[in-house]
Amino acid sequence: MQLIQTILIIPTYNAGELGRTCFKHILAQSVKPSVVVIDSGSTDDTVIWAKRSGFDVYSIDKQTFNHGGTRNQAVKFAGKSAEILIFMTQDAILADTNAIEKLLKPFEDKDVAAVCGRQLPHSNATPLAAHARLFNYPAKSSVKSQQDIAELGIKCAFMSNSFAAYRRSVFEELGGFPDNTILAEDMYLTAKMILAGYKVAYCAEACVYHSHNYTLTQEFKRYFDTGVFQSQNYWLRQKFGRLNGEGTRFVLSECKYLWNNKRLWLFRAVGMTFAKYFGFKLGFYYQYFPMSLNKKLSMHKTYWTKLNDK
Known part of the structure; x- marks a missing residue:
């Protein structure tokens, strides 16, 4: 394969041992990207380890972090040399x-x-976290375009910056990530790429270890934020439609997986499903609630602080 100039960007905050493992696996790669770490005021040794790894480190105030804006800022720090921008999170471990x-x-x-x-x-x-990865990240690669919208709906724009790469020329052409978004900056940009006539790929051969063991409360808050994002970006539903039964397929798949592996977790799965549903519904209608309540219900509280300051 022809050599491609790449820059890898990682937002960090108190990355801990998992972050150090993430750094080590990056250094062991056959392709050596330049690495930019943008740190939101870590109080542990994250910055020290990043510098020891030879990465370029930029520090920002914790209160200024935003999923889209901070990554855009890191791209500017990185300069213009790279053809491809790779994004990872501090808790993603490259599999090989x-x-x-x-x-x-x-x-x-x-x-x-x-x-x-x-x-x-x-x-x-x-078991719940394991199933979510198995369901959302299958073993078969695929390429999606506008032609797939009718079949896949919003799933056509699925992307995750825990391990994703973007062609820089298109990234800049479309204005990068949204500067102020509660989450899903990756889906936002990917949707714009598809609507602009580009293709997006899912590469099942390129793997990272990445999952979260969310509590019931954390799952509720995460889906509250997802509802906020969907409400603020209603154009996604207008252009792509909904998930076309994806939620139902997920629940049925989860029940089958747990029945075959960890049956006692079925009870917890029921609670998680209701938490996700009600979290999303409340988030979708966030504009009817006071800012103070939205902040309490949200996983990303600094978003509301910044919103309130405007």
């Missing part, structure tokens, strides 16, 4: 030494503007 090389492979198609890698559950993942 060729993961980044594999992630770049789909860009051989000049119409591909973004690539998402496969996420595997961490070794300590709960």
